[in-house]
Each structure stands twice: as structure tokens, then as C-alpha cells.
Amino acid sequence: MRIRPSTARFRTLGVLTLAATLLAACGNGGGESDDGTFDILLIAGVTGPTAGPVENVVLGLETAIEAVNSDGGINGKQIKLEVLDSKADPTQAVSQLQKVLASGDKPDLVWPGVSSPESLALLPVLTDEKIWSFGQTASPLINDPKKYPYHFGISVDKNNEWMAAALEPMKKLAPKTVGMLTPSDAFGDAAEAAVKAVTDEVGAELVVERFDPTGLDYTVQYSRVLSKNPDVVVLDTTGGDPTPRLFAAREAADGLDTPIWIAQGVTGAQPPKTVATPEQLENCEMPSVFAYTVRPESVPEKIAPLADTIESDHPGLSIYAPGLAYDLVRIAALAAEQSEGYGGEEMAKAMLALDVPDDYSVVYGGDLKYTNETHFPVPPDNLFSMMPCSVELTDDGFFAAPE
Numbered sequence: 001m002r003i004r005p006s007t008a009r010f011r012t013l014g015v016l017t018l019a020a021t022l023l024a025a026c027g028n029g030g031g032e033s034d035d036g037t038f039d040i041l042l043i044a045g046v047t048g049p050t051a052g053p054v055e056n057v058v059l060g061l062e063t064a065i066e067a068v069n070s071d072g073g074i075n076g077k078q079i080k081l082e083v084l085d086s087k088a089d090p091t092q093a094v095s096q097l098q099k100v101l102a103s104g105d106k107p108d109l110v111w112p113g114v115s116s117p118e119s120l121a122l123l124p125v126l127t128d129e130k131i132w133s134f135g136q137t138a139s140p141l142i143n144d145p146k147k148y149p150y151h152f153g154i155s156v157d158k159n160n161e162w163m164a165a166a167l168e169p170m171k172k173l174a175p176k177t178v179g180m181l182t183p184s185d186a187f188g189d190a191a192e193a194a195v196k197a198v199t200d201e202v203g204a205e206l207v208v209e210r211f212d213p214t215g216l217d218y219t220v221q222y223s224r225v226l227s228k229n230p231d232v233v234v235l236d237t238t239g240g241d242p243t244p245r246l247f248a249a250r251e252a253a254d255g256l257d258t259p260i261w262i263a264q265g266v267t268g269a270q271p272p273k274t275v276a277t278p279e280q281l282e283n284c285e286m287p288s289v290f291a292y293t294v295r296p297e298s299v300p301e302k303i304a305p306l307a308d309t310i311e312s313d314h315p316g317l318s319i320y321a322p323g324l325a326y327d328l329v330r331i332a333a334l335a336a337e338q339s340e341g342y343g344g345e346e347m348a349k350a351m352l353a354l355d356v357p358d359d360y361s362v363v364y365g366g367d368l369k370y371t372n373e374t375h376f377p378v379p380p381d382n383l384f385s386m387m388p389c390s391v392e393l394t395d396d397g398f399f400a401a402p403e
Contacts, residue, residue, distance in 0.1 A: 041107035045088030052240035060325025090121035130344035150344035162194035165288035179230030247276035284389035295398035319397030
């Protein structure tokens with residue numbers, strides 16, 4: 001196991017060649033494609049503030065698709081991927097989808113954006129067209145099976161994630177006041193609600209400052225939170241750009257002595273050690289690190305292709321976001337194999353009856369279940385680990401296991 005230096009910088013896929021090489025026509029009528037393929041459409045911000053996370057998602061999708069196709073595909077169908085650029089703009093995301101639908105083609109599966117606003121814009125159209133969608137955005141507003149019956153998530157509902165990961169550590173901390181910085185968008189709404197559920201449970205006051213995720217400096221917002229003398233400050237955001245600015249604001253606001261907890265929106269965008277100085281990472285912990293991102297003694301076979309790809313082509317890249325996308329393709333293929341058809345109604349039925357073998361899912365093992373009440377995974381025990389923000393990344397993408 002080789003440890004990547006903390007100064008490592010990386011670029012994941014550079015130009016997304018998939019958009020050029022895999023722009024095959026999507027399937028007809030939600031599942032039966034003319035060329036015998038199973039077509040996945042990703043609509044997300046290839047350019048713009050979410051470009052980094054989108055590259056990571058595509059890396060995971062691409063690697064899993066290659067593995068599934070080499071093993072015979074889905075009922076003999078080869079998976080194809082099309083990537084369309086929304087520029088992280090929900091309006092443009094809908095426009096891109098409508099262009100595809102206007103052509104008379106329907107994808108078999110849509111990944112609706114990497115931000116909650118994109119997903120919330122796309123889901124009404126996908127629902128009207130009865131198209132199956134599956135993605136990682138985790139706003140509780142998305143997890144509404146009655147409103148969006150054909151959509152499922154690979155991430156834990158934001159509220160459940162924070163409760164599962166942070167409740168016990170928060171009880172041990174026993175804070176009187178908790179500060180929080182999160183964006184002024186749908187992601188921030190969900191993040192704030194998730195943290196408030198925990199602070200309410202432990203009887204702490206929550207002080208929240210919201211920031212424009214396209215802004216360049218969050219020092220004023222950080223200073224306002226610190227003025228309330230919090231025992232800990234929670235940072236959560238989405239996209240790559242705000243993350244280093246949050247750490248810079250912490251230092252500029254003279255907040256290094258106040259402990260911080262950072263959530264998946266920060267660690268998933270960019271591992272903190274790659275975007276912050278050692279001083280900015282003092283008194284910093286990550287309570288919601290997915291257990292699968294912590295380096296085991298030996299890498300499981302089910303995720304080895306992705307770990308090998310990261311080590312050979314993108315050493316030091318976090319396996320977190322690619323891992324979720326990689327898992328999604330494997331689960332989607334399993335559900336499609338068990339389904340009576342590929343339309344939204346058939347695939348929703350297959351997802352609700354999904355039989356996941358033990359230790360199949362990269363993230364959830366055999367504990368992955370969906371119900372009529374929740375189309376997001378219910379977090380099993382031991383899903384998360386709490387780790388210091390200064391933890392190293394191995395070359396194959398994992399957080400180094402604690403000593």
C-alpha cells in the first residue's frame with residue numbers, strides 16, 4: 001500500500017471522451033433499444049462548478065460498465081453510456097432531457113444530475129415519461145416515492161445519513177451550541193434539516209449561516225457563526241469549488257481553535273487533505289466517512305477493478321464518488337436482470353423486490369433494501385466511520401486505515 005503525499009493534485013478524466021464516443025441513440029419507449037443495448041443517460045454539469053464530481057462519477061460508471069459488459073452485459077445487452085452537459089444548471093438539464101425525448105428515444109436509465117437542484121428539476125419530466133432514474137443526490141425532497149415512483153437513490157437520505165453517522169459522537173460531545181455553514185440551495189436545505197435533527201436530539205442550539213456556493217469568500221458567514229461561541233462547527237456543501245473556500249474562511253475568521261466536523265458533501269467532493277493546509281485541518285473530524293472508503297487489508301474483488309483503475313490512472317483520487325457510481329451500475333444491472341422489462345414501472349417493481357446477494361453491493365453489502373416508503377437505502381449498522389481530516393489517501397483511492 002502506497003500513501004499519496006498530501007500535496008498531490010490530480011485531474012480525473014480531463015476531457016470526457018465518453019460524450020464523444022458513446023453518444024449512441026438511446027432505447028425506444030423506455031427499455032427496448034434498436035441496437036440491443038441497455039442505455040444509461042447521465043445529465044450533469046460536465047462544465048461548471050460540479051465538473052470535478054461529475055468526472056469522478058463518470059469514472060465509476062465507466063469502470064463498472066466495462067466490468068458488467070465483459071461479463072455478458074444485462075441479459076445479453078451491452079450497456080452504453082451517454083453524457084450530456086447541464087453546466088450544473090437545472091434549466092439546462094431539463095432542456096437536454098427534452099431534446100433527447102423529442103428525438104423519439106428514451107434511455108433505459110437516467111442519472112439525474114449530481115446536485116439536488118438538478119435532480120428536482122429533472123424528476124417531474126422523468127416521472128411523466130415513466131423513465132427509471134437512479135442517482136446519488138440525497139435531499140429528502142427527492143425521496144418521495146408517491147411523487148417520483150420511478151426514482152431510486154444510491155446514497156442514504158441526507159437526514160438518515162447524519163443521524164446514523166453523527167448522533168452517538170454528538171451525544172458524547174454534549175454541545176450546548178452547534179454552528180453550521182452550508183449553501184443557500186436545496187442541498188443546504190437538506191443538510192441543515194439533517195443536522196438540526198441531531199442537535200434537537202441532543203438538546204443543542206443550532207446556529208446556521210448559508211452561503212452562495214458560487215461565491216469566492218465565506219469569511220463573513222464563518223465569523224457570524226463563531227460569534228455565537230459554538231462547541232463545534234459543521235461544514236457541508238456540494239461541488240468542488242466551495243470546499244477549499246470553507247477551510248480558507250475558517251482560518252481567516254480565526255476559527256482554528258473551534259473544532260469542526262465535515263460531512264459527505266465536503267469529503268466526497270475532494271478529500272480535505274488535498275485542498276486544505278495542515279493548519280486549516282486542526283481540530284477537524286469526519287463523522288460520516290463511508291466504511292467502504294477505508295482501506296481494508298486486501299481490496300475486495302467486487303471493487304478491485306475501480307481501485308486498480310484509480311491506482312494506475314488517477315493515483316490518490318478518493319474512491320468515494322466513483323465508488324457510489326460503480327455500485328449503482330452493479331445494482332442497476334442486478335435489478336434489470338431480475339426485472340420483467342426495462343420501463344419505469346417494471347424497474348421500480350424490480351428494485352422493490354431486489355434480491356442482493358450477501359457482500360454484493362460495494363457500499364451496503366447484502367443489506368441494501370428499498371421499500372414503498374423509501375426509495376433511498378436504509379443505513380445498516382457500521383455503515384460509517386469517524387476519522388480525522390488529516391488522514392492520508394492511498395494510491396488506490398482509500399482512506400488509510402487508522403493505526
